[in-house]
Structures are given as C-alpha cells and as structure tokens.
Amino acid sequence: MHDGQLDVDDAHAQRLIAREFPHLADAALSRVRGAGTVNAVFRVGEEVSARFPLDRTDAAVLENEASALSAFAAASTVAAPRPVGVGTGDAAYPWAWSLQTWIPGEVADPFRFAASAELADDLAELIRALRRAQVGERVFDGRGRGGELSDHDDWMAHCLSQSTGIVDTDRVATLWGRLRAVPSAGPHVMSHRDLTPANLLVSDGRLAGVLDGGGFGPADRALDLVAAWHLFDAPARARLREAVGASDAEWHRGAAWALQQAMGLVWYYETSNPTMAQLGRSTVSRLLGDQEITG
Structure with missing residues (x-):
C-alpha cells in the first residue's frame, strides 16, 4: 500500500515473537485480515495481538504509543487494547513492533450500521468520556489532523488533483473552501484522533471495543x-x-476533518486497499448530501 513498505510473513512474525516473548512461542498465530493501513496485525493465542508497522518505526515511538494506549483504555467506556510489550526486529525486519491485548468484536460496517441509533448513542458516550480526561499541560503534537484546518490546504489540493472521476471534485473543493474557514469551537480536548470504522468493534449491535488508541492526546x-x-x-x-x-461551529469543523480524511482515502487506496477507498467515497457522498453542511 505504501512506497518502501516492509511486510513480515507469518513464519517470520512467529520467530520474532518467540525470540522476544518466549512464553508465547507455542501460541497459535494467525494474520488478521482487514482494512488496516499502518500495521500487519496477527492474533497470538487467545489474548494477545502483534502489530508490525509497515513503515519505519523505532522503539521510542512505540513506547510513547504504549503510554497513550494505557491512558486511552483508562478513559474509554468500552474495552480497548493495553500494551503488553515492545519487540525489536532483525536483519530482515529491522523495525520495532509491539504486542497488545486482544479485543474481541466485529469491525463496524459503515453501511450495515448506518441507521443504528444504539451505536450512535454508544459513540456519543465514548466521545463525552474522552473529553472528560484531563489535558493537563499537554498540547496538540502537530502531527496529522487535529490542529488548524488551513494547514491541510496543500494536501487537499493534491487529493483533489488525484481524484478526478472518483468524486465530484468541484463540489468537494467548494465545500472544503467553506469548512476550512470555520473558527475554533473551543479549547482542545483529549481525543482518540482516528475514530474510523476500522477502529470500532461491535458486538450484538453495540459498541464493544475501540482499537488504535496510541494517538490519544489533545x-x-x-x-x-x-x-x-x-x-x-x-x-x-x-x-x-x-x-x-x-455547537454549529464544532459540528462543521467535524465535517471538515471528515472530508480531509476521506479525500485521502478515495485515490490513495483505490487499487491497494479497496475497502478504505470505498469508505472514503461513502464519507464524501454523505458529506455532499448533508444539506446543513453544504448549505
């Protein structure tokens, strides 16, 4: 999916896990198939998952993520992975990787659950709980989404240039031009920062787990x-x-962030990850069809 991506196969993953965590040497290992774009994920036994980054990652980054994972799990209203450990690579896979607890559930389907009032209630409860976590002296780290909307103008222009024939780029450009100017709706709060369907787990129609809490922060x-x-x-x-x-400003800024994220999916993953590309298209369609947002 990415230039310079380094994959790890099942046998190699099992060797690395056995070397670093001998108590898991005999645990059954199976690759988790899904729409993930950052890690190759394996289930290790019944209670652990192994995550091997597809891009260069050092141990310090994963240790910071582990700290954020613990904080997120403490704030979350539903189950969330907790860190188990960080492993080192070898000559064939020279990057750090991590183990986390396994959280059961099915990935939230953006079409099957589109009308779910129960899931909407559960997500609202989660968001309110995360906002109650104390920001303290922490500030936005400047990475990715979550700062100034206008900082993403160049990225959006690039996405629009790549998306001709995939989405209605004229309408998207007009919508972005309006939403990017919506002023801040208040001070920063603690945020998961990537509440996409792939990171939400459902059981019996209710929110049962949240993955990828390693970005938890203001x-x-x-x-x-x-x-x-x-x-x-x-x-x-x-x-x-x-x-x-x-509030109105908060809601419109949320739409802006959803548009920025979706436009990065529709073209980048068009052939390499069709599930993510489809999510991007459906999100753009919902935004363009939202009369309050489009005016």
Whole structure:
C-alpha cells in the first residue's frame, strides 16, 4: 500500500515473537485480515495481538504509543487494547513492533450500521468520556489532523488533483473552501484522533471495543466527530450530535476533518486497499448530501 513498505510473513512474525516473548512461542498465530493501513496485525493465542508497522518505526515511538494506549483504555467506556510489550526486529525486519491485548468484536460496517441509533448513542458516550480526561499541560503534537484546518490546504489540493472521476471534485473543493474557514469551537480536548470504522468493534449491535488508541492526546474538540459521517446516515448523525451537544461551529469543523480524511482515502487506496477507498467515497457522498453542511 505504501512506497518502501516492509511486510513480515507469518513464519517470520512467529520467530520474532518467540525470540522476544518466549512464553508465547507455542501460541497459535494467525494474520488478521482487514482494512488496516499502518500495521500487519496477527492474533497470538487467545489474548494477545502483534502489530508490525509497515513503515519505519523505532522503539521510542512505540513506547510513547504504549503510554497513550494505557491512558486511552483508562478513559474509554468500552474495552480497548493495553500494551503488553515492545519487540525489536532483525536483519530482515529491522523495525520495532509491539504486542497488545486482544479485543474481541466485529469491525463496524459503515453501511450495515448506518441507521443504528444504539451505536450512535454508544459513540456519543465514548466521545463525552474522552473529553472528560484531563489535558493537563499537554498540547496538540502537530502531527496529522487535529490542529488548524488551513494547514491541510496543500494536501487537499493534491487529493483533489488525484481524484478526478472518483468524486465530484468541484463540489468537494467548494465545500472544503467553506469548512476550512470555520473558527475554533473551543479549547482542545483529549481525543482518540482516528475514530474510523476500522477502529470500532461491535458486538450484538453495540459498541464493544475501540482499537488504535496510541494517538490519544489533545486535539481539536471536533476531531472525533468524524465518526458521524464515516458511519451514519442523517438521523443517526443528528442523534449523535444531540447527545454530544456539539455547537454549529464544532459540528462543521467535524465535517471538515471528515472530508480531509476521506479525500485521502478515495485515490490513495483505490487499487491497494479497496475497502478504505470505498469508505472514503461513502464519507464524501454523505458529506455532499448533508444539506446543513453544504448549505
């Protein structure tokens, strides 16, 4: 999926896990197939998952993620992975990798659960709980989404140039031009920062787990609202908004972040990860069809 990507096969992963964590040497290992774009993920036995980054990563980065994972799990209203350990690579896979606890559940489907009032309620409860976590002296780290919308103008221009024939680029450009100018809706709050369907686990129609909490930290209070357009139709979105208590500015900034994220998916993963590309297209379609957002 990425230039310079380094994959690890099942046998190699099992050797590295056995070397670093001997108590797991005999645990059954199976690759987790899905829409993930950052790690190759394996289930190790019944209670552990191994995550091998597809791009260069050092141990310090994964140790920081482990700290954020623990903080996220403590704040979350549902189960979330906790760190188990960080492993080192070898000549064939020279990067650090990590073990986390395994969280059961099925990945939230953005079409099957589009009208789910229950899931909208669960996500609103999660977002409110994350916002109650204390920011303290921490500040936005400047990485990715969650700071100034206008910082992403060049990226959006590039995405638009790559997306001709995939989405209605004229309407997307017009919408971005309006949303990028929406002022801040308040101080930064603690945020998951990537509440996409691939990171949300469902059981019996209810939110059962949240993955990838390693980015947990201060960010634009609207950022976690991206889930509204990634997952839901208009009535379920309205339910989530009311439960969160989002102001007009906050809601429109959430739409802006959802548009920025979706436009990065529609073309980049068009052939390498069709599931992610489809998510991007469906999110853009929901945004363009949202009359409040489009005006």
